[in-house]
Amino acid sequence: EVQLLESGGGLVQTGGSLRLSCAASGFTFSSHGMxxxxxxxxxxxxxxxxxxxxxxxxPYADSVKGRFTISRDxxxxxxxxxxxxxxxxxxxxxxxxxDFYMGHYFDYWGQGILVTVSS
Amino acid sequence: xxxLTQPASVSGSPGQSITISCTGxxxxxxxxxxxxxxxxxxxxxxxxxxxEVTKRPSGVSSRFSASKSGSTAFLTISGLQSDxxxxxxxxxxxGTNTFLVFGGGTKVTVL
Numbered sequence: 001e002v003q004l005l006e007s008g009g010g011l012v013q014t015g016g017s018l019r020l021s022c023a024a025s026g027f028t029f030s031s032h033g034m035x036x037x038x039x040x041x042x043x044x045x046x047x048x049x050x051x052x053x054x055x056x057x058x059p060y061a062d063s064v065k066g067r068f069t070i071s072r073d074x075x076x077x078x079x080x081x082x083x084x085x086x087x088x089x090x091x092x093x094x095x096x097x098x099d100f101y102m103g104h105y106f107d108y109w110g111q112g113i114l115v116t117v118s119s
Numbered sequence: 120x121x122x123l124t125q126p127a128s129v130s131g132s133p134g135q136s137i138t139i140s141c142t143g144x145x146x147x148x149x150x151x152x153x154x155x156x157x158x159x160x161x162x163x164x165x166x167x168x169x170x171e172v173t174k175r176p177s178g179v180s181s182r183f184s185a186s187k188s189g190s191t192a193f194l195t196i197s198g199l200q201s202d203x204x205x206x207x208x209x210x211x212x213x214g215t216n217t218f219l220v221f222g223g224g225t226k227v228t229v230l
Contacts, residue, residue: 035219037165037221044206044208044221044222044223044224045157045159045165045208045210045221045224046221047210047218047219047220047221050218050219059215059216059218059219095164095165100170103153103212103218103219104153104155104170104171104212105153105155105167105170105171105210106155106157106165106167107167107170107176109164109165109166110164111163111164112164
C-alpha cells in the first residue's frame, strides 16, 4: 500500500524558514517523480514544485522560485521542501504527491501538513 | 488568478448529469494530452478521477467521464449522487518552463 506522510509543518514568522519532509513507502520511490502541491485556506490547489526520479530536474512555480528548494533522498525514500523567506501568502496545507510519470498526473497524495506564516 | 479557468460552482439534482469546463491555452491543455481531474472532499487529500484527458483509474466510477476540445477540457458526472458533492480541479502539463497548472476549482453541489 502506497503511503505518503508529511511532517515538519507548523507556525513560523514572516521571513522565516521551514523544512517539510515526506516519508514514502509502498512503491519504488527512486522510480517516480514527486511533487509538492499546496492549498491556501479557502483557495484552490496550487502546484509548487516537482523533482524527477534522479533529482536532476526540479521545476518550480513562479510564486516560490528562488525561495523554495525541493530535494529527495532515494536511499531513505524521502522527499523534502526547504522553504525560506516565508510570506503570509505561503500559508497553506502542503501535500506531497507521487507522480505516475513526471508531469502526467498524481496517483497518490499524502494527507497534507499545515504551514502557517504569521505577519 | 489560476492558470486554468473553471466555473466556481455547478449544481444538479440527484440522478442528473453535470459538466464542468476547464479552459486553458495552446501552451497547456491545447498542447498536451495530459489533462487530469481531481476530486477533493473537505479535509481529505485530492483523488485523481481522470488522467490523460479521458482515462479513468481503476476503482473510479464509470459515472465520471471526460473529454477535450482544443484548449478546453470537460468533466461530466452522470447519475449525480450525494457523495459527488465535492470540489473538482482540473490540471494540465504546461511544458518544461511552467510545468504544471491547476484550475481554480469547481464546487459541485447536489441539490
